Amino acid sequence: MTSTPLILASGNAGKLREFHQLLAPLGFDVMPQAEYDVPDVEETGLTFVENALLKAREASRVSGLPALADDSGLEVDALHGAPGIYSARFAGEPKSDARNNARLLEALVEVPEGQRSGRYWCVLVYLRHAEDPVPLIVQRSWEGEILAHPRGVGGFGYDSLFWLPEQAMSVAELPAEEKNRLSHRGRALQALVEALGGAHEPR
Numbered sequence: 001m002t003s004t005p006l007i008l009a010s011g012n013a014g015k016l017r018e019f020h021q022l023l024a025p026l027g028f029d030v031m032p033q034a035e036y037d038v039p040d041v042e043e044t045g046l047t048f049v050e051n052a053l054l055k056a057r058e059a060s061r062v063s064g065l066p067a068l069a070d071d072s073g074l075e076v077d078a079l080h081g082a083p084g085i086y087s088a089r090f091a092g093e094p095k096s097d098a099r100n101n102a103r104l105l106e107a108l109v110e111v112p113e114g115q116r117s118g119r120y121w122c123v124l125v126y127l128r129h130a131e132d133p134v135p136l137i138v139q140r141s142w143e144g145e146i147l148a149h150p151r152g153v154g155g156f157g158y159d160s161l162f163w164l165p166e167q168a169m170s171v172a173e174l175p176a177e178e179k180n181r182l183s184h185r186g187r188a189l190q191a192l193v194e195a196l197g198g199a200h201e202p203r
């Protein structure tokens, strides 16, 4: 069986690792957009969906291949939904997980345990080609609480501050396979692959 190559429209090493772990066993021939010199697009949308569409469209346009983009972020209730679509740039440019985490802790310093609920969102967009008028779109969330101090060294982004009450661990303490099974991204991708059903041929 020859699988259609698929461009992953992301420059985030943590996401790319998770996509690879999830898609390689399913026989997808996945390539990071850097292999096609796809530039990072400006994420000018006001929603995860819009930003994911911008990223997928650019990657597909430059590579001439089907593309999958992920726009994701953290929504914190005590911060009225911030950092949301601005999660990657929460502490300004250049993007830095360490500075984003420091800014999050700072913003929540007065917020007591029990009022630190939030969730990760992941929106996936799959385009068969750059002008695909029927993008396949899936969104999933993952509930948790924001810790007052980091725990664990796995994952990426805000994972060392994201507490899972049911697992009694931070995401950064969770084994990678467990994160992929439970996460916003892992579950969105499972749904997307089901929706694809192998029938999405490029045209």
Ligand SMILES: O=c1nc[nH]c2c1ncn2[C@H]1C[C@H](O)[C@@H](COP(=O)(O)OP(=O)(O)OP(=O)(O)O)O1
Binding pocket: 009, 010, 011, 012, 015, 040, 043, 055, 070, 071, 072, 073, 074, 087, 088, 089, 100, 120, 155, 156, 157, 158, 159, 183, 185
């Ligand atoms: O599982 C996750 N574990 C921890 N943090 C996460 C996760 N999922 C998203 N996040 C955070 C990281 C980043 O601060 C933002 C995504 O921003 P987002 O624009 O989608 O990604 P990005 O700019 O890092 O790479 P790219 O746009 O090239 O895919 O949300």
Ligand SMILES: [Mg+2]
Binding pocket: 043, 088
């Ligand atoms: Mg981004």
